[in-house]
Amino acid sequence: MDALAAPVLTPLRRIAHPLGDIQHALKASDAGFAGFGEAYFTRVLPGAVKGWKRHRQMVLNLVVPCGAVRFYLRHDDGRQLAFLLGDEPHSVAGCQYARLSVPPGWWVAFEGVGPALNQVLNLASMAHDPAEADNLPLQSFALEPGA
Amino acid sequence: MDALAAPVLTPLRRIAHPLGDIQHALKASDAGFAGFGEAYFTRVLPGAVKGWKRHRQMVLNLVVPCGAVRFYLRHDDGRQLAFLLGDEPHSVAGCQYARLSVPPGWWVAFEGVGPALNQVLNLASMAHDPAEADNLPLQSFALEPGA
Numbered sequence: 001m002d003a004l005a006a007p008v009l010t011p012l013r014r015i016a017h018p019l020g021d022i023q024h025a026l027k028a029s030d031a032g033f034a035g036f037g038e039a040y041f042t043r044v045l046p047g048a049v050k051g052w053k054r055h056r057q058m059v060l061n062l063v064v065p066c067g068a069v070r071f072y073l074r075h076d077d078g079r080q081l082a083f084l085l086g087d088e089p090h091s092v093a094g095c096q097y098a099r100l101s102v103p104p105g106w107w108v109a110f111e112g113v114g115p116a117l118n119q120v121l122n123l124a125s126m127a128h129d130p131a132e133a134d135n136l137p138l139q140s141f142a143l144e145p146g147a
Numbered sequence: 148m149d150a151l152a153a154p155v156l157t158p159l160r161r162i163a164h165p166l167g168d169i170q171h172a173l174k175a176s177d178a179g180f181a182g183f184g185e186a187y188f189t190r191v192l193p194g195a196v197k198g199w200k201r202h203r204q205m206v207l208n209l210v211v212p213c214g215a216v217r218f219y220l221r222h223d224d225g226r227q228l229a230f231l232l233g234d235e236p237h238s239v240a241g242c243q244y245a246r247l248s249v250p251p252g253w254w255v256a257f258e259g260v261g262p263a264l265n266q267v268l269n270l271a272s273m274a275h276d277p278a279e280a281d282n283l284p285l286q287s288f289a290l291e292p293g294a
Contacts, residue, residue: 017190019191019192019195019196019197019259020189020190020191020192020195020197020259020265021189021190022187022188022189022190023187023188023189023190024187025185025186025187025188025268026185026186027184027185027274028183028184028185028274029274036175036183037174037175038172038173038174038175039172039173039186039268039270040169040170040171040172041169041170041172041212042167042168042169042170043164043167043168043169043170044166044167045166045167048166048167049166050166050167065188065266065268066213066264066266112166112167117213117264118167119212119213121172121186121212121268123186127174127175127176
């Protein structure tokens with residue numbers, strides 16, 4: 001697997017089913033897969049913003065199966081990106097059901113945009129290890145809308 | 148990793164956070180982990196039941212991050228089990244926030260028990276492959292409450 005040079009957004013399939021839909025997330029054969037270390041959920045309340053955190057080793061694979069979440073990414077070299085992920089077409093307008101793959105080295109913040117439950121799944125390349133992550137207060141950077 | 152001899156329920160941590168809680172799901176170092184092939188979500192509407200399906204190769208690792216879902220497991224040797232997984236303590240009474248690991252060879256059905264969104268994450272040992280799964284109509288077996 002080649003290392004990701006930059007964050008990548010990959011649209012995901014949602015398969016309609018009369019008893020409850022199926023939503024793809026990640027296959028080991030997908031681009032952006034960098035090994036499986038841990039899967040965990042993070043919720044973010046409507047209007048709340050969590051951040052900033054930068055992983056030095058972990059590759060993130062982020063999916064928002066319900067609600068909508070805006071991710072802000074910032075690199076120390078000046079690059080800035082933003083993505084609105086969510087439960088398309090059932091959550092807020094403009095959100096996309098997609099996977100956001102983030103290589104190490106990017107500051108990440110994320111905001112609860114949906115009006116109720118906003119849930120993030122991170123399919124991470126390694127298990128949680130506070131020693132490989134840096135944290136800065138939310139006020140450290142502006143929440144730029146991105147390109 | 149030793150193969151699972153039978154389904155295993157593993158309680159999971161939920162870490163309270165003022166901006167939105169964190170919910171554990173699976174680490175590669177956990178018992179029951181049998182490799183990563185694919186992660187996908189399945190929803191099941193309130194009162195709906197999906198099943199029966201039996202995987203001949205896939206190991207399932209099932210987590211219910213929101214709502215509540217009852218899983219019915221049945222082996223051809225006569226063993227029957229049932230588990231109520233869910234967003235404890237925010238969903239229905241008696242549900243448990245836990246991971247259900249299911250080895251190959253078990254018939255599985257599952258029912259939406261929560262009143263709204265019931266979401267299942269399967270962290271599967273292999274990618275979806277219809278050739279390794281058998282299906283039977285829901286009417287084939289009774290939905291027994293289990294031990």
